[in-house]
Every structure is written in C-alpha cells, then in structure tokens.
Amino acid sequence: FTFCPFSLHPLESFLEVINSEILGAIENVIQDIVTSLARNKAPVLTLVNRSDWGNIQFKDSVGLQMISHHTTRKIKSDCPKSAPKFALILKILSVIYKMVQNNTYATKRDIYYSDTLLFGSQSVVDNIVNDISCMLKIPRRSLHILSTTKGxxxxxxxxxxxxxxxxxxxxxxxxxxxxxxxxxxxxxxxxxxxxxxxxxxxxxxxxxxxxxxxxxxxxxxxxxxxxxxxxxxxxxxxxxxxxxxxxxxxxxxxxxxxxxxxxxxxxxxxxxxxxxxxxxxxxxxxxxxxxxxxxxxxxxxxxxxxxxxxxxxxxxxxxxxxxxxxxxxxxxxxxxxxxxxxxxxxxxxxxxxxxxxxxxxxxxxxxxxxx
The missing domain is CATH 3.40.1360.10 (Dna Topoisomerase Vi A Subunit; Chain: A, domain 2)
Structure with missing residues (x-):
C-alpha cells in the first residue's frame, strides 16, 4: 500500500488526543469481534442506514441531520451476502489504524488502487469509508483519508x-x-x-x-x-x-x-x-x-x-x-x-x-x- 506524500507535521497535544480516540474506537470494534469469536459466535458489525429518510430530521439552522435513535443494519461475518463487506470493512479499518499511528494520509483513490481486485470499484471504497466514519462517529477527514478534489x-x-x-x-x-x-x-x-x-x-x-x-x-x-x-x-x-x-x-x-x-x-x-x-x-x-x-x-x-x-x-x-x-x-x-x-x-x-x-x-x- 502506497501512502500519499502529504505533509507530515509534529502532532500537537489536541491532535494526539484525537488520534488516541480514533485508535481506541477502532480497537473497541476489534475487541467486540474477538469477544464474539471467543464465545464461538459469528462476529457482527452494526452500521447505520445512511440512506434511510426515516433516520433524518430537518432543522432549519443545520439542515438534514441524523437522529440519535436511528435504524441500523447488521453486517454478519457468517452470511454469504454480507461476509465480503465485513472483510472489506476490517481491511480499511486496518489501513486507517496504520495511518493514524504513523500520522500519514491517503486518498480514497489510493486505497482503491492498492488492491483493485479486492475492492472491485471506487464506489465500494467510498461507501465503506463513509460507513466507518458514521459507525465510529468520527469525521472522515480525521480518519486520515482525504478525497481527490475536483472543485x-x-x-x-x-x-x-x-x-x-x-x-x-x-x-x-x-x-x-x-x-x-x-x-x-x-x-x-x-x-x-x-x-x-x-x-x-x-x-x-x-x-x-x-x-x-x-x-x-x-x-x-x-x-x-x-x-x-x-x-x-x-x-x-x-x-x-x-x-x-x-x-x-x-x-x-x-x-x-x-x-x-x-x-x-x-x-x-x-x-x-x-x-x-x-x-x-x-x-x-x-x-x-x-x-x-x-x-x-x-x-x-x-x-x-x-x-x-x-x-x-x-x-x-x-x-x-x-x-x-x-x-x-x-x-x-x-x-x-x-x-x-x-x-x-x-x-x-x-x-x-x-x-x-x-x-x-x-x-x-x-x-x-x-x-
């Protein structure tokens, strides 16, 4: 995997706290998976239904905002339909974890081209990155993943x-x-x-x-x-x-x-x-x-x-x-x-x-x- 050559700066204290929180959030996800395996249960990831209007409320001062009591969907590791996505989520979580540890950055395009056969398409990577951001409740840019800008x-x-x-x-x-x-x-x-x-x-x-x-x-x-x-x-x-x-x-x-x-x-x-x-x-x-x-x-x-x-x-x-x-x-x-x-x-x-x-x-x- 090749990282983008974005500028790396010494972390200030507040960035260290943020990075520590990101690493902790990912470790919690992995801990839940390990716990399930230890209990002989198939691990499950819970994602928010980001495309469901039922999860949205409108506030004039903010816009379309996700409600706290939102509906979710289960990504099961033992289900033939969802197992590939389960594996891809873990793959990208591992990429994020390494980048946060090393204070390096990559674009979504970099991640896709690191293994095009594995991911299949750029849209698959895009959706999983957004799912992870929503699942961890951490803005995507804080996950050290940048977008290729077109604007x-x-x-x-x-x-x-x-x-x-x-x-x-x-x-x-x-x-x-x-x-x-x-x-x-x-x-x-x-x-x-x-x-x-x-x-x-x-x-x-x-x-x-x-x-x-x-x-x-x-x-x-x-x-x-x-x-x-x-x-x-x-x-x-x-x-x-x-x-x-x-x-x-x-x-x-x-x-x-x-x-x-x-x-x-x-x-x-x-x-x-x-x-x-x-x-x-x-x-x-x-x-x-x-x-x-x-x-x-x-x-x-x-x-x-x-x-x-x-x-x-x-x-x-x-x-x-x-x-x-x-x-x-x-x-x-x-x-x-x-x-x-x-x-x-x-x-x-x-x-x-x-x-x-x-x-x-x-x-x-x-x-x-x-x-």
Missing part, C-alpha cells in the same frame, strides 16, 4: 495551506483547485462582498474569462463541477464561518441543479451524520430560477423538455422537509413542474453572449433577485 475556487481570496504554502486565488483565466485538507488552511484573507457557487465548470470558466470577480465588486467564486465533493462543501462551510458574507448559488433551472443547491445548503441524506460541518443554511438561490425563463422571455428552442426521470426527481424533492419552510422555492418548483421545461444557465446566451455576466448577475445582486 475549483477563484476570486478575492488568499490563504495558507497546512504545509505553509501561500495560495492566492486572484481571479484569472486559471482557477485554484480546492485544497485536499481544508481543515488545515489558515490565515484566510479576503475583501470579497459575496461568494458565488456555480454549478458547472463551463459557466465558472466563462465568468472567469469575463473577469466577473472584479467587475461588479470583489467576490469569491467556487464550483464543485456538478455534485460537490466533500472538500468543496467543507471549503464553503469554512469560508462561511470565517468571512460571514452572503453566499449565492447559480444553478441550472432543472431538478438536478436544485438538488445540488440543496446539498450545499441543507446537506445530503448519506452524509447527514456530518451535517454540522458541511451545511450552510444561509445560502440563497440566485438563479437560474424557473420563473426567470418566462420573465426573460428565453426562446423556446433554448429550453429542454423535462424527462420522466426529471419529473420523478422533482416530485420527490417537493416532498422533502425543507421545502415546507421555503415557500418561494416551492413556487419555483411548481412553475418548473407545470411548464415541463428546463433550462441550463447557458440558455441565457440566447439573449446575448455576455448576458450572464453583464446583465443577469449584476441586476440580481444589485436588486435582490434571490430567494
């Missing part, structure tokens, strides 16, 4: 990474990749007036090319390139905690775009056990709003019919608990459902090539066109 950031922002590298995100044609260890960044400096989360990389790059970060007022732009990875969500939350400036989202006017915005704002069911570290309920929906389609008289040939899958996703989202406290969101979803037409942000180019940066965003930000 980008640009604009009026500078900070220092954990290894002392100074990063300047001054807006240019090239954005900065979201750091792999968001928890370790410090000395955050910005004069930005707001943060804009952009759904797609293509739109993000177009705004960079138009020098949007500097034209209206200094701002920070972030993209998760679709569904955001954990590091991008952590960075949005860290900037909110540090800067206390408004955060807006720019998404496609379709169910997928709305769902991505909800992940940033209220979190996801599968990661609800970490909601306090990942969600930013103060995020506002700037656009593209379904009501904008008719208001701006966007041409019909720039619109796309909702697929059956889109309609099913939208109907499911309309039943989610956070929609009840967002009447304007509910209205926008009803407009989308009634029209049965969706629009990508790029549809604004049917009005003019630079309409997004020159007209749409400035007017929205100056006159409060968000919900």
């Amino acid at each position: 980008c950031i640009a604009g009026n922002l500078s900070y220092t990474e954990e290894d002392g590298t100074k990063v300047n995100c001054t807006c240019s044609a090239t954005a900065v990749t979201v750091p792999s260890n968001v928890q370790g960044i410090r000395n955050v400096i910005t004069d930005a007036k707001f943060i804009l989360i952009v759904e797609k990389d293509a739109t993000f790059q177009r705004l960079l090319d138009d020098d949007f970060c500097n034209k209206l007022s200094p701002c920070i732009m972030i993209t998760g390139k679709g569904v955001p990875d954990l590091n991008t969500r952590l960075l949005v939350r860290k900037l909110w905690d540090t800067c206390h400036i408004p955060i807006f989202t720019l998404m496609d006017a379709d169910p997928h775009g709305i769902e991505i915005m909800c992940i940033y704002k209220y979190g996801s069911v599968s990661m609800s056990f970490e909601a306090h570290h990942l969600t930013v309920p103060a995020i506002r929906w700037l656009g593209l709003l379904p009501s904008d389609i008719e208001r701006l008289n966007i041409r019909s040939d720039a619109l796309i019919p909702l697929t059956k899958q889109d309609q099913n996703k939208l109907a499911s989202m309309q039943k989610r608990p956070y929609v009840a406290c967002q009447p304007m969101w509910k209205k926008e979803m009803e407009i989308l459902a009634a029209s049965k037409m969706k629009a990508e942000i790029q549809a604004l180019t049917s009005l003019s090539s630079d309409y997004l940066s020159r007209v749409y965003l400035p007017s929205k930000l100056q006159f409060g066109g968000w919900i």
Whole structure:
C-alpha cells in the first residue's frame, strides 16, 4: 500500500488526543469481534442506514441531520451476502489504524488502487469509508483519508495551506483547485462582498474569462463541477464561518441543479451524520430560477423538455422537509413542474453572449433577485 506524500507535521497535544480516540474506537470494534469469536459466535458489525429518510430530521439552522435513535443494519461475518463487506470493512479499518499511528494520509483513490481486485470499484471504497466514519462517529477527514478534489475556487481570496504554502486565488483565466485538507488552511484573507457557487465548470470558466470577480465588486467564486465533493462543501462551510458574507448559488433551472443547491445548503441524506460541518443554511438561490425563463422571455428552442426521470426527481424533492419552510422555492418548483421545461444557465446566451455576466448577475445582486 502506497501512502500519499502529504505533509507530515509534529502532532500537537489536541491532535494526539484525537488520534488516541480514533485508535481506541477502532480497537473497541476489534475487541467486540474477538469477544464474539471467543464465545464461538459469528462476529457482527452494526452500521447505520445512511440512506434511510426515516433516520433524518430537518432543522432549519443545520439542515438534514441524523437522529440519535436511528435504524441500523447488521453486517454478519457468517452470511454469504454480507461476509465480503465485513472483510472489506476490517481491511480499511486496518489501513486507517496504520495511518493514524504513523500520522500519514491517503486518498480514497489510493486505497482503491492498492488492491483493485479486492475492492472491485471506487464506489465500494467510498461507501465503506463513509460507513466507518458514521459507525465510529468520527469525521472522515480525521480518519486520515482525504478525497481527490475536483472543485475549483477563484476570486478575492488568499490563504495558507497546512504545509505553509501561500495560495492566492486572484481571479484569472486559471482557477485554484480546492485544497485536499481544508481543515488545515489558515490565515484566510479576503475583501470579497459575496461568494458565488456555480454549478458547472463551463459557466465558472466563462465568468472567469469575463473577469466577473472584479467587475461588479470583489467576490469569491467556487464550483464543485456538478455534485460537490466533500472538500468543496467543507471549503464553503469554512469560508462561511470565517468571512460571514452572503453566499449565492447559480444553478441550472432543472431538478438536478436544485438538488445540488440543496446539498450545499441543507446537506445530503448519506452524509447527514456530518451535517454540522458541511451545511450552510444561509445560502440563497440566485438563479437560474424557473420563473426567470418566462420573465426573460428565453426562446423556446433554448429550453429542454423535462424527462420522466426529471419529473420523478422533482416530485420527490417537493416532498422533502425543507421545502415546507421555503415557500418561494416551492413556487419555483411548481412553475418548473407545470411548464415541463428546463433550462441550463447557458440558455441565457440566447439573449446575448455576455448576458450572464453583464446583465443577469449584476441586476440580481444589485436588486435582490434571490430567494
């Protein structure tokens, strides 16, 4: 197994305590297994049903949060269906244990490629790591497992990474990749007036090319390139905690775009056990709003019919608990459902090539066109 060459620093006392707790939590799991074997019983691991909405409660100040009395499932070592997963969980627990002991780090991708035949797919590793984090009640980043970052950031922002590298995100044609260890960044400096989360990389790059970060007022732009990875969500939350400036989202006017915005704002069911570290309920929906389609008289040939899958996703989202406290969101979803037409942000180019940066965003930000 090859570890990633992330910077290793002397552990401070509080990190030693955290690492000691992680090692202790893993040792408790192994102790239970050994005890079961000593009693001639097949060992069992108990995991939370992370995809069960019945385990979730909604709090306006936090988002989707896992309840304390959650339902669980048993991973039995003597069951042909669950025994392989039982073995893989122990394998990854052993990897985590060694990394915590040695103060080294690896990405989920590193773990997968250490034995691709054993794990089968990257998604298997991803799910098991999240199951372990939830089972141990320890944030994944504290387990010394990092994600391969896909998100980008640009604009009026500078900070220092954990290894002392100074990063300047001054807006240019090239954005900065979201750091792999968001928890370790410090000395955050910005004069930005707001943060804009952009759904797609293509739109993000177009705004960079138009020098949007500097034209209206200094701002920070972030993209998760679709569904955001954990590091991008952590960075949005860290900037909110540090800067206390408004955060807006720019998404496609379709169910997928709305769902991505909800992940940033209220979190996801599968990661609800970490909601306090990942969600930013103060995020506002700037656009593209379904009501904008008719208001701006966007041409019909720039619109796309909702697929059956889109309609099913939208109907499911309309039943989610956070929609009840967002009447304007509910209205926008009803407009989308009634029209049965969706629009990508790029549809604004049917009005003019630079309409997004020159007209749409400035007017929205100056006159409060968000919900």
